[in-house]
Amino acid sequence: MTDEDAAEDRSGPPAHLAHLSGMDLVRRTLEEARGAAKSQGKDVGRGGVGRSASPRRVAGRGGRRSWSGPGPDSRDPQTLGSATSDLARRRGWTTRVAEGSVLGQWPSVVGDQIAAHAAPKSLQDGVLVVEAESTAWATQLRMVQSQLLAKIAAAVGDGVVTTLKIVGPTAPSWRHGKYHIAGRGPRDTYG
Structure with a gap:
């Protein structure tokens, strides 16, 4: 100068x-x-004079290059819930996780009142077997079966539970051993 x-x-x-x-x-x-x-x-640009023509690029997931920026990124810390759901999705476990959440979170899925009187027993091929504590509760649950299916679908997703099989309490079996004689059995002596 x-x-x-x-x-x-x-x-x-x-x-x-x-x-x-x-x-x-x-x-x-x-x-x-x-x-x-x-x-x-x-x-x-608006950021000032003299920035490099090619912005800094960072390696993204799977070796693919992606632009770095101020927004959320896959490199940011993730919550445990999002990390486990991502793992389940990648491994193909989503249906098994959804089935497990129906059985494991039954009170939050159907409500405390119903959960106090009925419990899930098994879930296979979309059929959920629910055992009620009395025949009266089994009848009530059969009447609200469509609402229960809607609650379950809202909580864990469609297609996980397609049918409910509601059963009442089971009576004790008097059969012991492999041989059985027809008849009323020990009930005729109760007086």
Whole structure:
């Protein structure tokens, strides 16, 4: 920089911008700086002058390259729930996890009142066997079977439970051993 250039910097704007003032001068100077930076191969955006033309790229999942940015990223810490659901999805365990959540979270799926009087026993091929504590509760559950299916579908997803088989309490079996004689058995002596 020569002495004349230094004197020009201290005295004011360049000669070709002398007729401008205030914000017009600032805008025009910024436009010239951007034009000069572009001609040198630099990317100039709202972030400032002189950023590299190729933004920093980071390795994403599976070796694929992705742009880094201010938003959420797969490299950020994840919650345990999202990490386990992602693992189950990748391994193909989603239906088994959903089946397990029906059996494991029964009170939160159907409600505390129903859970106090009925319990799930098994779930195979979309058929959920529910055992009620009395025949009266079994009858009540059969009447609200469609609402129960809707609650289960809302909690764990459609298609996990397609049919409910509601059974009442089982009576004790008087059969012991492999041989049996027909008849009323020990019930005829109760008096």
